[in-house]
Amino acid sequence: xxxxxxxxxxxxxxxxxxLYFRNEAAIDLVExxxxxxxxxxxxxxxxxxxxxxxxxxxxxxxxxxxxxQVSEDAKDIKIDFKLVQNQAHQLIQNFSNLExxxxxxxxxxxxxxxxxSKQWLELKQNxxxxxxxxxxxxxxxxxxxx
Numbered sequence: 001x002x003x004x005x006x007x008x009x010x011x012x013x014x015x016x017x018x019l020y021f022r023n024e025a026a027i028d029l030v031e032x033x034x035x036x037x038x039x040x041x042x043x044x045x046x047x048x049x050x051x052x053x054x055x056x057x058x059x060x061x062x063x064x065x066x067x068x069q070v071s072e073d074a075k076d077i078k079i080d081f082k083l084v085q086n087q088a089h090q091l092i093q094n095f096s097n098l099e100x101x102x103x104x105x106x107x108x109x110x111x112x113x114x115x116x117s118k119q120w121l122e123l124k125q126n127x128x129x130x131x132x133x134x135x136x137x138x139x140x141x142x143x144x145x146x
Contacts, residue, residue, distance in 0.1 A: 005084070008138055009074035013067075016067045019098070020061070020064045020068060022123060022127060023064060027061075029119055056097075081142040084138060098127055106120075
């Protein structure tokens with residue numbers, strides 16, 4: 001059982017690490033778009049982007065960082081599948097937030113008759129490469145183990 005728990009925590013850690021860096025990239029992209037909107041005097045766009053950046057920086061990143069820290073020390077904690085369930089749930093929420101952000105950026109670009117920038121497309125592709133289904137499986141299976 002301990003090996004199973006450690007393997008699950010490793011999956012969580014690896015996913016969280018990827019998500020952490022994608023959150024960082026998203027924050028940078030949002031701030032860049034915010035600057036563009038400021039240059040075009042688009043105040044409503046700036047306010048929305050500031051809101052998004054704030055959620056990513058103040059809520060999502062600390063949550064993912066905490067998951068990373070706990071999963072790094074998994075060998076030193078007692079087996080706790082409720083913890084695993086919570087970690088997986090938070091990662092799914094954070095992943096979903098990034099997907100929504102990319103969708104929002106696509107919608108905004110279309111409104112302005114533009115395509116997504118190369119960086120946004122790269123973020124979108126990197127999200128598609130992440131194995132969110134594995135995290136969903138972990139969340140589901142941890143409910144039965146806790």
